[in-house]
Every structure is written in C-alpha cells, then in structure tokens.
Amino acid sequence: MNEIVKVSGLRVAARTDEGVDLPIVHGVDFSLKQGEVLALIGESGSGKTTIALSLMGYARSGCRIVGGSVRIGDVDVLQLSDAELANLRGCRVAYIAQSAAAAFNPSKRIMDQVIESAMIHGTASRQQAQAKAVELFRALALPDPENIGARYPHQVSGGQLQRLMAAMALITDPALVILDEPTTALDVTTQIEVLRAFKQVVRERGTTAVYVSHDLAVVAQMADRIVVLRDGQIQENSPTEQLLAAPAHPYTRRLLAAMKPAAASRASARVEPVEQEKPLLEVRDLEVCYGKQVKVLHGIDLQVRRGTTVGVIGESGSGKTTLARAVAGMVAPSAGRILLDGQPLSGTLAGRTREQFRRVQYVFQNADTALNPKHSIEDILARPLRFYHGMKGKRQRERVAELLDLVQLPASIAQRRPGELSGGQKQRINLARALAAEPDLILCDEVTSALDTVVGAAILKLMADLRRELNVSYLFISHDINTVRAICDEVVVMYSGAKVEQGERSTFRAPPYHPYTNLLIDSVPEMHQGWLEETQAGRGVPPRIGVSANAEGICPFLARCPVRIDGKCNTTPPPRVRLDKGNEILCHHRDIELLQLEESVPVAAAG
C-alpha cells in the first residue's frame, strides 16, 4: 500500500482562560496516497487549519495535540522530539500559509527566504538551491524568474508572493505540502492565475498535498478527495466527483447550497421600486485625489433610488471603498457633487448636519474592529438612539430590544460584549447599529467578506428582508460578483478608480460585457471539476500594441485587456457607450464586437 500520510484518532484541545482543556478536534482519521491532493473544507472554527498544522506536529499557542497519531511515511510525527520535529518541518513536510504578505519576513530578500529551508536542512548547497528556486519560479510562471529573488517581499504583488511561497515550500522536495487557504486573500482574477500555477506544479511533480479551504469551488479544481469538517469532526470523506455530484451528508448539502447565494435569495430580492422623480442618492462626476496627483476615483456617476440596492464591484484597489467613504463624508472629493434627495451633501463631515448623518449610515467590513470591545451591546446600540433620536431610559431599552429583534438576535444579548459573540452575530449588531439611526441609505462595505459562506448567506437574507420591511436603500460594496448579482438591482463595475460598466442586475447574466467585467465573471470558480482547465479567464494574451499615449483618460484596463486595439485604445480615451441591453460601458468596442470576442474565444479554444 502506498499511503504516505495516515492520521488516526487525532485530537487537539485548546486551553481556555480558566485553564480548562476544550477539545477542538475530536478524533479525526484520514489518509493520503502518494501524489494525492486531499482537501480539508469547512467553516471557520471547523478545525481545518488546526488539523493541517498537526500534520507538522505544530499547534498554535493555546492549543495542544492531546491524542492520536500522524504517520508520515513510517514516522509518527506526534512522537518526535522538538529537534526531530524541526528536522521534519520544511524538509519532509512543507507549509504554504494563507497570507503570503504576512508570512514573508519583510526585512529579508525573497531568495534568502525561499531557500532557507534547504539551508537549514542542508539538502542542497546555496548555489544548487538558488538554481532550483529559479527553476521553480519559472515553473510557477513568475515574471523575471532570474532576478525576482533579489527583491524584498513588499516589492512584488500579493499573487506573486503566494506563488513564491509555493516555491519556498517545494525547494526541499517535501513528501507532503500543506496549502492553508492559499488563495483566500487574493482577488478572483489573481486567484485563477495562482491556482493554475499551483495545479501545474502539483501535477508535474506528483506532489502529495493537503489543501485547506472554505471554498468548495476552488477545492473542486484542486483536490482528488474532499474531507468535510465541522466542529472538529469529519462529516464526509469522498472523492471530489462523488461529493459534488451526490453529497452524502446533510451538512455537505447545506454547504453546497450556501455556495450559490444567487439561488438562495433571488426570491426575496426583487422588489419593484416605486418610480420616483428624484433618486435618493445621486453622485455626479465624482473625483477623489490622494495628494495632488493621484486620482483614486474619477468620473463616477451613480444613482441609488429609494428601496433599491446598488452593487459596486471591483478588485482591491479599484476605489470602491473610497467611493463609499466619499458618500459618507469621510474623504473629501476633489470634484463632483453628492446629492441626497436632491440636496447637496458637503464633502466633509464637518459640513454635514446631524440629520444628514442620520440618513446615511455606514456598515464596516470588519465587525471585530468596528465594535468597541469594552462596550456592551446595549451601549453600542443606545449611542445612536441617544444621538439621533434623544432616546433615554425605558424607551431606549425597548428600542434596543426591538433592534435586536429586527436583526434576529435574542434580547438577552444586550448585556454582553462583542467579544462574546460569534462573527455572524457581531455583523448583525453592526447592522443593527446602522439601523438604530433609521437611515434612508446604508453603505455596506464588504459586509460578508469576513464571514463563512453559510453565515454570510444568512446576513444577505436578513438585509433583503430589512429592505422590504423598512424601505431602506443599500450601496453594497463587494469583490464577489455572485453576491452582487444575487442581491443588487443595479451593478456598477469599477476598475482602477473608473466606472467601466453599469447596468441592471439581469444584464450581468450573459455577454456582451465590458472586457474587464468579462474577466471578473469568468474568473469566479465554478463548482465542477475541470473548470480551471476550461475557463478562458486570464488566459488570453493581450494583443501587441504600440506605446500608449500619455493622454489623460486612456482606458485604465488597457494593460490587461485581451481585446485592445492598437492605434485606438492606446491613443484615444474610450467613450461611454450604451449597449443594446441597456448597460453603459467605458470601451471602444460595440455590442457585436464584444459579443463575438467574449463568446468566440472559448469556442475556438475548445475546438
């Protein structure tokens, strides 16, 4: 038998503040064959990372491996001494961490870090290791493989760092590689490149790997077998194909269902807005600069009607959060106007009235940092009640209870502190705090990004219900096109501070799109095996073009656009044109051209 890893009866416990051992992994068994990729999938707190780290005999501070065995080859990792463990780590078993940006030492050159395990374990001379690293950089499709190692981590992009970390793991030819959510922190368009590079290397080298993720669609591309975890217990362990086609366990089915928010909340989302004369929020030709030169937003036009949701989507750095912050008054625009119910809003907080504050509320991405950990939930919710509505005493307490009821939390939670609540509960409190002001418009900045799929889906459903009950409007900022397509009436696509496409939700189901929207949509992993090989996203090499004119207003997507036209895109600013289906795009191409380009490419490749 060629089982290279065999885990049996693994138990891990966390020590609470009171010094009591709390089991977090309860007797887990699984095994891997040579060359197999096994996925550990589950929500946060399911123990997937804890189990993955146990494979290296490592437990994070506060945790302890209390029982079972982890055999790699013919050694039981859990019986090794500290020195023997150090010999194992980075040599026989290697680890690829979730956030490469944090896992690289900021003050050391990349090459030194990549070959460090080879140096520690003496598997190669420095020269050999460096040559091998360059070879790996090339295999991982990194730019300038000869010289990238001389840079420091802050000088390369997040997606490149993640691939460099793969090189770091593979430098010693380990028997087992552990990939811990290696693409979770990346944009979808970057994720697809990294996944391709990983898959290629894993296949070429016949690497045995454990892939930890919360994203079934990603895992479907990478893994031969999937282990579904929940609360430190295995729910299901099946080959990928079988698990996706016929999930045996009810929890797996729930997980699969939650991965499709479109299906989950479509029914509740569509409320026909009453046609009104003036929109609730109108943004006209907005421009925001950092310093004098750097434009982070330009030419943004946007309308939010009462009772509707407008989604803003784009990758990190596209300016979507800046847009919300400008609407909220936290960054002053350098040009353009923001109107609320036809009344101009001041660009700064100081210029706004309390009533204007009340009508526009902001829900931050991370409830952990947005809620003061020293305040009770009642304090947190009572403050806007006092500030905007002058509520006190009994009336205030009743209203707090009402708000908790509105976000479907028990009234008993009022006396607790944020630290005692789960992530989903905290996000509900975050939402309730915005609702306490009785706003007309809520700016939601990536409100579900930090949450597990199942919990996030529940928050989205709650938001849809609230919109129907209270007739509020949302400006919904997200990097996840599926979520946006599922809950928004209108979608705005942003790239590099510019609005590249805008249209009704229904128009985002089929091409033609703006080339960037097309890339974004095609890059979202689909829940079937082989998608990664089939999709064309990020594959098309942009056609050669001449030197771009330095003129203002040249298409921001030019450098990455697979359908750019030499002599047009690099010299003339793109016009804003309306497609037949009603969408407005910022592009030189027209309906028919885009349709042909976006539909023909995959067909040609398949044939």
Add this chain to the structure above:
Amino acid sequence: MNSTIARLVIGRLGIGVITLVIVSMVVFFLTSLLPGDAVQEQLGQAATPEAVAALRAHFGLDQPLWQRYLHWASGLITGNPGISMVNGLQVGDMISNRLPKSLSLAAVTSLVSVPVALTIGILSAMFRGSAFDRYTNMLTVFAVSVPEFLIATIAVLIFAVKLGWLSALSRTVDVHSFGEMLSVYAMPVMTLCCVLIAQMARMTRAAVIDQLSSPYVEMALLKGARPMRVVLRHALPNAVGPIVNAVALSLSYLLGGVVIVESIFNYPGVATLMVNGVVTRDMPLVQACVMLFCLGFLVLVLIADICAIVSNPRLRK
C-alpha cells in the same frame, strides 16, 4: 537607499536647527524669569543698588531681553557661549573640561549596559513565561522603580564602607591603570546600569515579542528553523527600529540626566556643572549646558532613525 538616508538626514538637520532655535528661546526666556540673578547672588543682600546696577551693566544685564538673546545666540553660533558670571571663565572652557569626563562615563556605561540589556531582553522574549522571564521581569520593574540615589547609597554602603573595595568618591584625575579605572568607574557605572539596563531590556523584550507573534515567525518555525535562528535571523532584524529608539532615549539620559549619580560620587561631569550653574544663577553656563544636552539628544535620535531605516527595506529605496 542612499538618497533616502540623505533626504532624511537633511530633513532632520533642518528640523534639528529649528528645534535648537526654539529650545534656545525657551531656555533663554524661561531662565530670565527665574527670580534673582548672578549679580544679586554674588553681592548678597547687603549690596547697594549702585553696586548692583554697575555689575549688571558690566554683564550687559541692563539691556533689553531680546537684545541679550540675539547677542547670546550669535555667540553660540560662532562657538562662543559667553563668560561665566560667577568666576569670569569662558563657559566653553568650563564645559570642555567636564565634557570628556561625562562622555567617558556615558561611553563606559553604554558599553556595559547595551549588550547586557539586549541579551536579557532577547532571552526573556524567547523564553516568555518561563521562570527566567518572570524573575528578570520582576528585577527590571524593581530597578526601574527604585530611585537611583538609593541604589547609589546602598552601593557606597556595601562596597566602600563595609567591604572597602572601592572608593566612595570618583577621583578621575589619578587614573593610570585599568585597576584604577575600574575602581573609579565601578560604582557610578553600576548605578547607572541598573536603571538603563532595566529600561532597555524591557523595551527590547516588548519589541521582540511583538515580532514573535507575527505570521512570518510561525512560518520560519514551520520551515524547521530552531528558536535561536527564528529570534536572531527573523524577529530581531524587524525589531531593530523600536530597540534603537529605546537605546537612544536611554543614552541621551546619560548626558544630562545623571546629576544625582554625579553628585553622590562627586564625579566631575557636565550635569553637576549645570546644577551648580542653576544654584549660582550663572545663566550663560546653564543655557550652554541645556543647548548641549538638546544637541546630544537630537544627534542620538537621528542615529536611531537612520539605523531603523537601514534595517527596514520598505523604508529605504
């Protein structure tokens, strides 16, 4: 890389000059607010108003304040901080007699305290929560909170009075051999080290622990790096910034803040000189000393910032 540092140094020098100007004004005008002056101090209460006025005219104290400031400031720039109002000596000479002694005390103390403090700080960060860490933590808190005159007095009591190993006073004039140097410097250095080591070790420990909880340290462990390598190669380079700043602050204290230690051991340093100047209302001396301490502080902080930049690739370009 060089251009960043050059830009920083030029920027800092500019800010340093402005700081010095502001400090000089504050020092000059604040000391002028002190009741009494050197003339009254010298002539005593029985002096006739005429005698007082004559001596004041001699020192130029009858001129308007701003004129005196300009005169003094232009003197400073040309390297002439004026003449002592008490003994008529050049202030520059008085300070340059004392400065080498202060600097050598500071140098010996730094040479002893910095390596010891870094070692203690790094070790207690590595073995956080161990008995070693808890005891050093206790000791450093103790050393920081006990006033130095107490430590100095106890040291005199033990080593000079009871054991008779060392002299209670530091006579720096007759240092000819290493043994003599040891006996002169041992107690002042020991006293100063107590406080400095404790401060620097605590800052070092905090800075290293801060780095030890970062993901790249976990990553280094998972690459099979031993604890020593993790701390020295991974955590320490990233902790250099806060550590050098803590060291610079501690060392700047050695220049001007060691009055008590100098007095107890009768050590002829600049700090005692300044205190004597305050007592005798010898303003040119006081002002010059303060400017010197300020300059020393600025230089140390500048060096610390340059170290922090050189150690951080994100800051150097």
